[in-house]
Amino acid sequence: MSLQLTAILAEVAPHFDGYVYPNESGSHPLWGVLIVLYPYITGLVAGAFIMASLVRVFRVKALEPVYRLSLLTALAFLLCATLPLLLHLGHPERSYQIMITPHLTSPMAIFGFVYAWYLMAVLLLELWFDYRGDLVNWGRTEPGLRGFIYRLLTVGVSDVSPAAIALDHKLSWIISILGIPSAFLLHGYVGFIFGSIKANPWWGNAIMPIIFILSAMVSGIALCVFVYMVLSWRRRRALDMRCLDVMGMYLFYALVIDAAIEALDWIHRAYSAEEGFHVMEYMAQQRLFYTLSIGQLLMGTLIPLLTLGSLQVARKFVSDAIRTRLYFTCAIFVLLGVLAMRWNVVMGGQFFSKSLRGVMSYKLEFAGAEGWFLGLMLLSLPFIILTVLIKLFLSQSLLTSGHVPHRPDPT
Amino acid sequence: MVATVGGVLAGLLALPAARALKKKFSTSPAPSGYDASKHKWLMCLDVDKCIGCGLCADACKTENHVPEASHFFRTWIERYIIKKPAPATAAARGEVLVDSPNGGRGGFPPALVPRADILKSFFVPKLCNLCEASPCTQVCPVGATFDTPDGAVLVDPSYCIGCGFCIQACPYGCRFLSPVTRTAEKCTLCYHRITRGLLPACVEVCPTQARVFGDLKNPLADDPLQAFVQENKVNTLKPHLGTNPRVLYANLDKEVR
Numbered sequence: 001m002s003l004q005l006t007a008i009l010a011e012v013a014p015h016f017d018g019y020v021y022p023n024e025s026g027s028h029p030l031w032g033v034l035i036v037l038y039p040y041i042t043g044l045v046a047g048a049f050i051m052a053s054l055v056r057v058f059r060v061k062a063l064e065p066v067y068r069l070s071l072l073t074a075l076a077f078l079l080c081a082t083l084p085l086l087l088h089l090g091h092p093e094r095s096y097q098i099m100i101t102p103h104l105t106s107p108m109a110i111f112g113f114v115y116a117w118y119l120m121a122v123l124l125l126e127l128w129f130d131y132r133g134d135l136v137n138w139g140r141t142e143p144g145l146r147g148f149i150y151r152l153l154t155v156g157v158s159d160v161s162p163a164a165i166a167l168d169h170k171l172s173w174i175i176s177i178l179g180i181p182s183a184f185l186l187h188g189y190v191g192f193i194f195g196s197i198k199a200n201p202w203w204g205n206a207i208m209p210i211i212f213i214l215s216a217m218v219s220g221i222a223l224c225v226f227v228y229m230v231l232s233w234r235r236r237r238a239l240d241m242r243c244l245d246v247m248g249m250y251l252f253y254a255l256v257i258d259a260a261i262e263a264l265d266w267i268h269r270a271y272s273a274e275e276g277f278h279v280m281e282y283m284a285q286q287r288l289f290y291t292l293s294i295g296q297l298l299m300g301t302l303i304p305l306l307t308l309g310s311l312q313v314a315r316k317f318v319s320d321a322i323r324t325r326l327y328f329t330c331a332i333f334v335l336l337g338v339l340a341m342r343w344n345v346v347m348g349g350q351f352f353s354k355s356l357r358g359v360m361s362y363k364l365e366f367a368g369a370e371g372w373f374l375g376l377m378l379l380s381l382p383f384i385i386l387t388v389l390i391k392l393f394l395s396q397s398l399l400t401s402g403h404v405p406h407r408p409d410p411t
Numbered sequence: 412m413v414a415t416v417g418g419v420l421a422g423l424l425a426l427p428a429a430r431a432l433k434k435k436f437s438t439s440p441a442p443s444g445y446d447a448s449k450h451k452w453l454m455c456l457d458v459d460k461c462i463g464c465g466l467c468a469d470a471c472k473t474e475n476h477v478p479e480a481s482h483f484f485r486t487w488i489e490r491y492i493i494k495k496p497a498p499a500t501a502a503a504r505g506e507v508l509v510d511s512p513n514g515g516r517g518g519f520p521p522a523l524v525p526r527a528d529i530l531k532s533f534f535v536p537k538l539c540n541l542c543e544a545s546p547c548t549q550v551c552p553v554g555a556t557f558d559t560p561d562g563a564v565l566v567d568p569s570y571c572i573g574c575g576f577c578i579q580a581c582p583y584g585c586r587f588l589s590p591v592t593r594t595a596e597k598c599t600l601c602y603h604r605i606t607r608g609l610l611p612a613c614v615e616v617c618p619t620q621a622r623v624f625g626d627l628k629n630p631l632a633d634d635p636l637q638a639f640v641q642e643n644k645v646n647t648l649k650p651h652l653g654t655n656p657r658v659l660y661a662n663l664d665k666e667v668r
Contacts, residue, residue, distance in 0.1 A: 019489075019509035021537075021584025025482045030575045030588060090573015090593030094553075097572060103554035108576050111552075198652055199546060199582035275651075354584050355668050357509055 018358030028362060029350035032370030034084035037378055039190045039212065040342040042081045044382075046187035046213070047220010048074040049123065049179060054250065056126075056176040062246040068394060069231065070224045071127055076386035077223075078119055084378055087369065107193045118186045122179040129172035131393065132157065133165045138398060149392065187216040194345060201276035201356075202283075202349040207265055214258035219338035221251045225331040227386070229324070235396060241320050245311075248327050251334065252308035259301050279352045279359065287351050287359055291340045300337010304330040439565055440603035450561040451627040452600055454614070455639045456536050459662040460621035463488055463534035467613035467622065468516040474601060474612035481513045483587050485598040486538040486613050488515030491666055492522055495530045504530055507666045535667050536621060538613070539564060539585045539598035540648055540656035547577035547586060547597075556595065562627075562657060563602055568594045582649050583656075600624075 016025060052070035054060040086092045099116075102109035136158050139151035188209035195208025205211075225247050232239050269277060284292050307330050311318060318326070352359045365371045441447065471477060471486045494505035505528075512520065515534070522532065545564050548556050555571035558564055566577075571594035578586040578595055589596040601611035605624075609615070614624040625636030639645075643661035649668060650656075660667075 019511070022482055022484045022487050022511055022514045023578075023584045023587040026587075030578055085574075088574075090575075090588060091571070094570070094572045097553040097570065101553055103551050105549045106552040106576070107550065108574065109552035193576075196550070197546075197580055199580055350579075354582055355509070357507075357668070 015361040016358050017361075018353070019355055020353035020358040020360065021355055024353050025360075028365075028370055029347060029360070031088070031346055031350060033364060033372060033375040034088040034370065034378070036339075036342050036346045037375055038081070038084045039187075039194075039346070040219070040339055041077050041084070041379075041382065042190050043187050043212065043216030043219050043338065043342075044223050045074045045078045045081060045118075045220070046183040046216040047218065047222075048077065048224055049183045049220070050217055051221050051224045051247075051250075053176055053180050053183075056173060057180065060246060062242050065240045065243045066224055066228050066247070068130070069228055069390075071123070071130070072389045072393060073223060073227055073386055074220075075123055075127060076389055077382040078115075078123060079385055080378065080382045082115060083381070087374075087378075107189065107196045111189055111193070114182075114186055114189050118179075118182050122175060122182045126172050126175045126179060128153070129168045129175065132168050133160050134398075136160045142398075146392070183216075184213050188213050194349070197349075199354055200349050201274070202280060202352070203345070205265065207261065211258075211262055211265060214254065214261055215338050215341055217254045218251065218258050218334055221247060221254055222331040222334035222338070225251065225327055226335060229328050229331070231390065231394075239324060241323070244324065244327055245315060248308055248311060248323075248330070251330070252305070252312055255301065255305055255308065255334070259305060262301075276356045279356050283348055283352060283359065287361070288344050288348050292344050292348070295340030296337050296344055299333050300340055304334050304337070439559065439567075439606075440599070441606035445606045447559050447561040449628060452562045452605055453541070453625060453627055453636060453657055453659075454538070454600065454611070455623045455636060455645070455659040455661070457621050457623070457639070457643065457661040458533055458535055458664070458667075460619045461488065461534040461536055462619055462621075463490055463515060463519050464618060465515040465518045466616045466618065467536060468514045470612040470616040471598075472516065474604075475599070477596070478590055480590075483589070483596075484514040484516075485585075485596070486514075486536065487511055488519075489535045489537060489667075490515070490519050490522075490532065491535065491664065492524055492532045493530045493664075493666065494524060494528050509666075531664075533662075533664065535660075535663075536613075537583065537585070538658065539600075540583050540654070540658045541600075543655035543657060544653060546580040546582065546652075546654055547595075550576045550580040552576065559602075563600045564597070565599055565602060566595050566597060568592050568596075571595050582652050582654060 048070045051063070052067055052074065055063045055067040055070075086095055089095055098109055098112045102112070104110070132154060135150045135154045137160065139147055139154055139158075141147070142150060191209035191212030194203040194212075195205050198204040225244070228243075228247070229239065269280065307326055311323065311326065315323070347362065350360075351362060366373050368374070465488060468484060468487050471484070472479070475485060477483055477485055489509055489511045492508040494508070496502035496505040508522075508524065510519075519534075522529070541562060541564060545558060548558055548564060551557075551571075552574060553570060553572055555568075556564065556566045556577050571592075573588060573593045573595070575588055575595070578588060581597075586595050586597045588594070601609070601613075604611060610624055611622075614622045620635070623635045623639045625631070625634055627636065630637050639661065640659070645659040645661055646663040647656040647659060648663075
């Protein structure tokens with residue numbers, strides 16, 4: 001082999017410092033960008049659902065304009081949540097085995113059931129009960145394919161008497177109450193998949209499920225802010241500033257708790273300084289500097305915390321236009337920050353050897369199953385699905401045709 | 412027509428059940444008639460006897476058709492070089508350097524550290540630790556990896572979905588995702604050999620008897636395994652993780668993880 005080629009290969013091949021077990025010295029970590037997206041997307045689902053629950057269960061009336069949007073956002077992302085998992089499997093065609101012969105001691109085995117429960121028994125049912133009355137009405141008035149879809153979705157239940165609608169609302173409320181612990185379960189479970197790995201000091205952590213749930217709430221609320229603002233701008237409709245302010249407030253509170261728990265985790269790690277902490281310290285300072293210190297800490301936590309915190313105190317003195325821009329910026333920063341957090345957890349846990357004697361350098365590739373292009377495509381998919389869902393279920397033509405979407409009954 | 416549709420439906424419904432049944436009675440590389448409950452296999456390793464020749468890693472690759480690339484090993488050897496402490500540091504030992512070029516297969520090149528700077532050096536053979544509480548088995552979502560009654564931890568390649576969870580859960584780096592089968596792969600103790608009365612390939616070729624293998628339920632008159640346990644103070648890797656490895660090491664240094 002020529003010297004030049006050797007030099008090129010040395011540059012392209014992963015670089016290791018120190019000693020890593022031979023089986024860990026492949027060209028890239030076993031779990032790549034797809035597994036980074038898996039907890040990210042699942043977290044967005046749980047967070048968006050909890051956002052909707054604020055309206056339904058906790059009766060936060062100011063958030064009513066984003067109730068249905070939050071539920072549809074949760075659905076769009078939930079439909080894509082298992083896709084990264086399936087794509088990364090060595091044998092995706094065998095994935096059904098998780099459902100028919102689950103190994104009950106495995107955190108991953110139960111995820112299929114938790115996912116199915118959440119999709120079938122919570123989200124779809126809540127949406128159906130909430131929309132049923134409208135679906136019946138739209139089915140009668142809308143022509144063509146659109147009308148056919150609405151009629152199909154009613155599954156033949158066309159009773160729109162006040163008593164039937166009241167029952168819908170009651171059932172929807174009950175499902176929503178069930179949905180909150182289910183959303184916690186869904187994403188807490190994802191956290192447990194990592195937290196249960198005692199072989200890896202970066203992952204094996206009792207509060208990993210809590211951290212995942214809190215960061216999910218943060219990212220879900222930020223996603224709802226983002227989607228609501230983009231949709232309003234797209235439709236050239238005025239933003240409901242009260243709704244936006246309340247979303248900003250909840251984002252701030254969720255961020256405070258999330259940042260506090262994550263800080264506690266790091267303080268505990270640093271103080272106890274157990275075996276392997278020296279590697280984690282090195283990782284945080286060197287290998288993950290940009291995604292951890294800049295992405296997760298500065299951009300995803302400190303800047304939004306300070307901005308949203310200041311707005312809680314001095315909202316009156318900031319004009320609507322500036323507040324709008326600040327909320328939008330914070331939402332994007334938080335979304336990117338939580339994505340960075342998922343990267344730091346998933347990839348950070350694989351950048352060092354379980355021998356605790358070496359670390360690897362890794363550069364995300366463009367193409368391939370673990371490339372950033374496929375990741376970007378997968379991340380775009382829920383937004384495409386959401387666009388279709390909005391066109392079908394939050395269409396302006398439906399709103400203006402005299403059918404006012406259901407508002408939860410405050411009594 | 413109805414009967415045909417019913418038959419097809421019944422067939423479709425029976426398919427998962429049949430697969431589940433197959434899983435229940437999954438096959439292993441053991442010959443028919445082999446009774447796993449009558450054996451308890453164990454491998455022990457003497458660090459002081461290993462000379463780092465790499466024959467074991469080589470034999471394992473050949474015997475088990477392990478992919479050739481330098482990041483797929485069912486067994487490998489690590490070289491530890493503990494340097495003398497720097498002057499005036501008042502430390503007992505200096506820097507620890509570990510390497511395993513190509514898994515130690517083909518031996519080790521001369522150390523880059525001058526001989527005068529070396530306090531101590533030794534080789535450590537590694538393989539599946541045969542944990543009593545194996546985390547890899549615990550986390551497998553479909554039960555494709557399992558503990559056999561005779562002490563091995565095996566993977567059913569026809570059932571593994573290739574999620575890699577077991578690879579992440581193994582604290583010792585003993586598993587890898589095979590690029591050939593796209594399933595998890597690991598040391599089987601050469602199950603196809605030991606169930607036919609042969610030694611694992613690595614034990615067979617070890618020139619210094621650093622690897623000792625035997626059946627705890629059927630000890631021989633001059634059983635090397637019994638002698639090993641009697642004569643040595645033994646230790647396991649990463650005991651603090653509670654995996655209870657069954658693979659025992661004699662003369663293990665604290666630096667080995």
